Structure formats: C-alpha cells, structure tokens
Amino acid sequence: MKIPLTGYGLRELILFPTLLLAAGIVSWFAWSAGRPWCQIAAAILGLGVLAFFRDPPRQVLNDQDVLLAPADGIITDICEVEEPEFIKGSARRIGIFLSVLDVHINRTPCDGVVEYIRAHPGKCYNALRTRLASEKNKANCVGLHCPDHPAGMVMVKQITGVIARRIVCRCKPGDMLSAGERFGMIKFGSRTELFLPEDGRAQIMVKKGDKVRAGTTILVHYGSTKSQNGPLTTNPEVKTKVMQNRG
Template sequence: VLSTLFFGGAALTTGLLLVTGAAGYIANFGWLLTLTLLLLGLEIVWFFRNPNRKIPTEPGVVVSPADGTLDTIEEIEHHEYIGGPAIEIGIFLSIFNVHINRTPVAGKIIKLAYRPGKCLNALRPESTRENERLEVYLQMPEPTNRPMLVQQITGAIARRIVCRIKPGDELTRGQQFGMIKLGSRTVIVFPREPGLEILSKPGDKLLAGSTILAKYKADSESVTPAAEASDEEKA
C-alpha cells in the first residue's frame, strides 16, 4: 500500500509539473508569437510607407527615381534607345528604404518592356544586366524631346514589380509610377550632352523625387515644374 501511495504520488506530482511546464511554455510561446506578429506588422507598415516629397522645380534637373544608395555611375558610348552617348546610374534599395518609384523628369511614357531574367542579389554588379526587370521608356516634352529610361530590377528577395502606368501617359517630374517590393535596384539612363553636370556621386543616399542626380545647364524652360507630391498622389 505504501509503495502504491508513494509511486502514485510521484506520478501525480510529475504529471502536475509537466502540465504546469507545458502551460508555461504555451504562455511564453504565445507572447513570442504575438511579439513576432507585431514586429512583422510594423515592418509591413514601414515598408509600404509613402512620405511626402518636395519636388525640385528648377529647370533642367533630373531627380532620383528611387530611394537608396547610389552605387554606380557609368558612361556609355552609345545607347540604343538614347541614340547616342549616355549616363547610367544604378541605385541599390535595401529592405529599409522606401520602395516607391518616381519619374526623374516630366515627360510622356513611350513604351514599357518586360525582360525576364535571374533573381541575383541586387548588390551584385551583374544583377543590372541579368535580373528580371521592367523598363520604362519616356520622353521629355519639347523643345528637347530628350529620351530617358528607368529600369525597375528585381533582387534575390524582391521578385514583384508594380508599375501603374501605360504608354501615352503624361507624367510630371517626381510623380509616383510604381514600386519594387523588398530589396532591389533601380537604374536610370539619360543622354550625355555638353553642359550636363552630374550632381550626385557613388555612396550618396538618395530620396526619390527630391535628390537631384544631374542638371542640363542648357535647359532654361524645357522642364515642366512639379508641385509638392503627397501621399494621396496616384501612381
């Protein structure tokens, strides 16, 4: 009888400890799960944020099409769409950057072109040529009719490009036209002309629609001024 009571009591005590431990584990896991979901929610809100931007109104300037870090500036002897010498600027967007894309100049959308490709890390130089992309071809208004190209490029994580414009659309400088979700790249190509001044350099932190990348000194009235962008502005 004593042995039965002893072993029975031990079993009951062990059972209570296991139940109590499990309850504590579940409670701790619940807090951990809640915290994880909260942080995830905050990250989503942070990622999709869309702050107001003051758009420069100075004639002849080219503004950044994306937030991020300017990591490459390349001179091209002949670009097919530009029709001559060009400047190519690459911008890396981390997961912490605003991912809204904005037009670098006022102009008309000529065409959109989707290019399938790889999903390499956007920090790798070859990602500019090899990754999946959407190319936005636009043309500035008269008198320059200057062509420009903006490329939305995916990365290892970012594999969805959003573009809410179509050929024929007329956009103002700094207007929202799409986004790339999570880390990615944006590339802009524009004509290299006499009097062109590059105002940003590798390593600079850029703000879409606000940071001036370059200026065509010869332009005086060829760029349509843009008002301050707002969160309600539609792409």
C-alpha cells in the same frame, strides 16, 4: 500616428490582417508555452510589412533643368554605357540600391510622355551585385520622351533583387507624367537605374555612396554647376522651386 500607405501594395495589405491574426494565434500559444520571443517576432513582422509599403508625401522639386532621383536608396554606380533599347547610343547610367528599409515607390525624374515600356524576364541576383543585377535580373524599362527638358529622353529601369520578385508599373505608352509623379514600385528590396543621353551637357550632382530620395534629390543638372563627378563648366547655383507633391 497615421502611416500613409501605397495602393501598389493593396494585395499584400489585404492579406496582412489574415497573416497578423495567424501570427497572433501562434504568439498566444507561444506565450502559453513560455516563448514570448515569438510575439516579438510577430510584431516586428507586422511593422515591417507596414513600413515597406509606406508612401510618405514628398515636396517635389520643380526645375526644368534637373533630373530627380527615381527611387530612394544609395548610389552604387555612375558610369557610361551603351543603351541600345530606348536611348540607342551612349548613355550615362546612375544606379540606386534600395534596401528593404527604404521607401520603394518609383517616381518620374522629369516631365515627359511615356513612349516605351518593356518587361524583361530574368534572374533575381543580389541587387548589390551591380553588373549581374543590371544585365541578368528581371526588369522593366520605362522610356520617357521629354520635349521640354534638356535631356530630350530618359529611361528608368526597375530591377528585381534577391527578395524583390514583383515589379509594379502603372503607366502606359502615351501617359503624360510630371516630375516626381509616382508610377510604380519594386517590392521588397531592389535596384533602380536612370539612363540619360551622354552628350557632354549633363552634370552629375551625386557620387557613389550618396543617400538619395525619390522626387527630391537632384541627380543631374543641365546648367553650369560643378559636378561631383568631374570638372564641368562655369558656375551658377542650382535653384529649385518647391511645389506640392505630385502623383
């Protein structure tokens, strides 16, 4: 079975055969010494590295009235905050925790032009400690200008965790990105946040604890569907067209 792997992990994947060879030598000696569990540990390590850098194809939802999840993981928080960096005002923040078992590719929540990128130095607190991780951890912010989308602008914040120490961001100011397009990743467990202007029109379609998938799960709808985060207006069903994976 072929495992699709991301090019964002090229450095680690190049080093992987060397590490695997070293692990194999250690395992051989361990087996000779009557310690077969070392071989099992080496096999698990090897499979873990491959699994972490997997990049499965996605059927990206194509709908100009929605914002898609920028990462795989679990919704940990949905709250109103002041966002002074790019949105420069009241914003809704949706936080996603990525475990080491999740796909770690970041995808664009909607069509837009990269208008802002800024890397922030910081700590590496546990990404499940929402406030500390959001405010203190090393992070990278990507601001998108979205002239054809009801949101107008959104920001994705890539945040490190205890294990995750390296953020990959392959876009640059001026790049035009499509909804669901890959633009980077955070290596080995992390947090991703989506910020959107708090203007009363956004309908949050997820709740805390929900499992989401980048490029396919709808986080926000700008229409008239009932939100899971409180009462909203009218009713039409959110409809999406399915298109081939972008990026």
